[in-house]
Amino acid sequence: xxxxxxxxxxxxxxxxxxxxxxxxxVGFVALGADKLLQGPGEAWIAPGRAARKANPLPVEANxxxxxxxxxxxxxxxxxxxxxxxxxxASSTLEREGKPVRPGNLSDPKLWEQSDGAIxxxxxxxxxxxxxxxxxxxxxxxxxxxxxxxxxxxxQQTNNTGIKTGxx
Ligand code: HEC
Numbered sequence: 001x002x003x004x005x006x007x008x009x010x011x012x013x014x015x016x017x018x019x020x021x022x023x024x025x026v027g028f029v030a031l032g033a034d035k036l037l038q039g040p041g042e043a044w045i046a047p048g049r050a051a052r053k054a055n056p057l058p059v060e061a062n063x064x065x066x067x068x069x070x071x072x073x074x075x076x077x078x079x080x081x082x083x084x085x086x087x088x089a090s091s092t093l094e095r096e097g098k099p100v101r102p103g104n105l106s107d108p109k110l111w112e113q114s115d116g117a118i119x120x121x122x123x124x125x126x127x128x129x130x131x132x133x134x135x136x137x138x139x140x141x142x143x144x145x146x147x148x149x150x151x152x153x154x155q156q157t158n159n160t161g162i163k164t165g166x167x
Contacts, residue, residue: 044103044126046117053116057142059149067147070140074132078102083151093128100128110152118145 057063072081080087083105093100104110110118122141125131132141 044121046113046120050120051114051117053114053119055115055119055142055145057139057146059146063143064147064150066140067143067145070136070144071147074135075105075144078129079105082106083148095127102129105148106151106153108152108155110148111155115142115145115149118148 071079075083076087077089078087078093079085079102080090085102085104087102090102091099093102119141121129122136122144123131123133132144136144
């Protein structure tokens, strides 16, 4: 008996280190390692695979009208009617206690991102922006992508289409 009491601290210490590490690792994965690695102030970049996903939806009046309606319902509160990031809730947004502004969707810089990247951002969200993959169907999210494209004037310098790589 004495022996066991004597051994306890020696075995418990490495064991608690292992358990602590495991708990931290599980927590890391559960929280979304990508979200932790992209810290609160870091740029929000869609993974390459998601960014290369092709937009299956042609740009036409009906689906743009749908996209506009969905935007008014789901995005307007933060991004504002013209996508400038000045919606009624925009000044109240926070991430980890620090104020965050919604992205400016009317900035021509948005054309540096592919449709797939924007689709991914709408689907996944990033606190405080909610994930919309369960709110809107895949088709609805592409309709929103097509509508969001109408908010930003296309960049003048590049008439070959959307730039994909880094500048
Ligand atoms: C609760 C507020 C909120 C709502 C609702 C919201 N967003 Fe956002 N959105 C944000 C914030 C904040 C950011 C900036 C995130 C960052 O960069 O870390 C953002 C960023 C984005 C970006 C990335 C912009 C960039 O420059 O890369 C896109 C695209 C976007 N939102 C589209 C949408 C669309 C489309 C909807 C509706 C389906 C929507 N958002 C709804 C708050 C919101």
